Amino acid sequence: MAPFTARIAIPAILAPLLVFTFLTHASLNDKYDINHHIDRLSGGRFGSTTTGGIRKQIYVPESEYPETEWINGVAGFNYFHNLYLTNGTFLIVTSNPDSLPPGGVNTILSGLSDPNDRYHNHHAAQEDRMMVVTPEEAKERMLLRKAAVRKTGVSMFFNEVREGTMSSFLGHYFHCEMFLGAWRVVTSAGESELPSRIMYRAQAPDWRDNARITTWFQQSVLPETLVEESTIWEDREKSQMTFLFDKIAIADRWAAHRAGIDVKYWNKANADLPKLEVPINWLDPLRDQIKRLVIAEGCEVKRDDPKVPVVVYIDRQFTGRRLVDHDAKELLEEMNKLHEEGVIEFHDAVMERLHRTDQFCLALKADIMFGVHGNGLSHQLWMKPGGAVMEIMAVGGFARDYAILSEMMGHEYHAVHYNTTLPREKWTRPDGWAIGQNEDFHSARITVDGKWMAGKVRAMAKARVGVVEPRLPY
Known part of the structure; x- marks a missing residue:
């Protein structure tokens, strides 16, 4: 038994020495550095992330901040690339404010309603919720940190919250207004990437429907999508960090009602969504997910x-x-x-x-x-x-x-x-x-x-x- 024990013991002793030799070699070799090796061993997740086949740095220095682009939208449903968030405030950083929709913030985001207003009207968001600034102004006013934490993929943000006794309408899966609107505005830009995260300002009891079909849909049809509740929003708000969202759709019911065209005639937040031109197969990525799920359960869809x-x-x-x-x-x-x-x-x-x-x-x-x-x-x-x-x-x-x-x-x-x-x-x-x-x-x-x-x-x-x-x- 002694020789067998020795054969096992020698690799156990050498293992840490081999790791040390590997790391020492990595630090001395001009062609490689330690970050390269660790990055490769970690699947490319050390300080960078991969989305759409393109590797992007997780931490973006101020000198490399891209400008925000408004891609497409209608009142209440808007899609951006490179939108910033600091201290709970979205920042549209652009040298060309005219590139935004004509109504500006009024068509994008809302503040809370006036508690003394019996009609519960919501006005456009003030600077505590959304700002439009030039890169120079953002730097002069120190609105952004020296580096931003990148959030890759498509994010969907839903701005509704319960206000007093007035609930949001998020807890009603069957009307599908907000999520469907966010998805349509993404696909109207020619994109079809399933969301990486769904972000609620509302607390969980307010967005979960009684039948729990919303949660079923999120967990079954979008199993790889992060669902971020109000606590995550609060954590980001208090983190004293800047976050850079590569792609984000913002859905705001009250902006749709306030600034929409057909919305007021029908009292439906999604009434203007048919105006967004989309491919005929715009819902296929979601339908295909459901199809894969039901087929796996033995359903015959033909x-x-x-x-x-x-x-x-x-x-x-x-x-x-x-x-x-x-x-x-x-x-x-x-x-x-x-x-x-x-x-x-x-x-x-x-x-x-x-x-x-x-x-x-x-x-x-x-x-x-x-x-x-x-x-x-x-x-x-x-x-x-x-x-x-x-x-x-x-x-x-x-x-x-x-x-x-x-x-x-x-x-x-x-x-x-x-x-x-x-x-x-x-x-x-x-x-x-x-x-x-x-x-x-x-x-x-x-x-x-x-x-x-x-x-x-x-x-x-x-x-x-x-x-x-x-x-x-x-």
């Missing part, structure tokens, strides 16, 4: 029969806003007839009774989706390209919530009033304001003609026989 379009009915008959019983029964009978005839593959989906992954799997399969106005219609985001949506509403009323999503997605959309569709020109009054919701809009007295719906579905299905599920890029 049609049962390649030539039979999939129709998903978002069934709300167990909720307060629903169809009258007779019409609900007739609607199901007519859809089942189409299914038995082989015209459609029909799914009667009570979403709240399905596992989350199953909900999203069904949405991915859908060619046509319809239902009474409600949260479930947000699932149209994950339908195949070229889908169709029919939203059933009480006759005489209209809300544009899911029509906006359809427009952003390029879906065929119909607002259904019993046995007719409400054309776009009738969504508004002559003065441009929305016709709004009526007494029965949220009631259990909503009506629809099942036979008429079957005729619409038949025609839509015929037009989509040749549609196929897109392949994953990898």
Whole structure:
């Protein structure tokens, strides 16, 4: 046993000497330095970071500070490259302030509301939240530190917070306004990189929705994205450091309402988002993530029969806003007839009774989706390209919530009033304001003609026989 013990002991003694020799050699060799070796051994993470295949220094000296660029946006949703943050204040450092949107900070970021204002109006952010300065002014006023900590990748910052008894609207996944707006403004710049971090000024109880679908989405669909809550924001604010965000989308609901164009007519923060031009496949990076997830769980996202379009009915008959019983029964009978005839593959989906992954799997399969106005219609985001949506509403009323999503997605959309569709020109009054919701809009007295719906579905299905599920890029 002695010789065997000796063979083990000798490498154990030599190991530290070999490491010392390696480091000594590294310090003496003109071609290499110790930082190079450690950087290589650590995967390139020693004092630098890699994003998009390009290595960037984590710590940026003042002499190398880049100027801020406003890339694109609409009121409430803006995208920047090289935005600075010091002491909780965003700094737009630019020699050309005219390159910013015409409304300036007013269209980008908001301050808190006046507690004495019963309408809770939010004014544009003051210099404690956002400043526009030239590089010279930033240096003269010592607004930035001598070095900045770089935050690489795409960041998404949501400015809403609870104010007194008034909650933000972040805790409502199904409206998807803020995140979807941040993503759209990124893709409008021709970029499709999934976010590296999601930043909330709000505390966790305020942005987490009751159904926990927001957290499910973040942890399952964006598993590598950092979710930074208000405590992280406070830590940065008190760190006495400057942070440089390579790419950052800022979403601010109140800026959209204050400075938006169509927003005021619809009372929807995302009403101007369709004005941003994006590629037809702008949502594919997110849809593909969901697709990979549901396939891993065993979901089949393709049609049962390649030539039979999939129709998903978002069934709300167990909720307060629903169809009258007779019409609900007739609607199901007519859809089942189409299914038995082989015209459609029909799914009667009570979403709240399905596992989350199953909900999203069904949405991915859908060619046509319809239902009474409600949260479930947000699932149209994950339908195949070229889908169709029919939203059933009480006759005489209209809300544009899911029509906006359809427009952003390029879906065929119909607002259904019993046995007719409400054309776009009738969504508004002559003065441009929305016709709004009526007494029965949220009631259990909503009506629809099942036979008429079957005729619409038949025609839509015929037009989509040749549609196929897109392949994953990898």
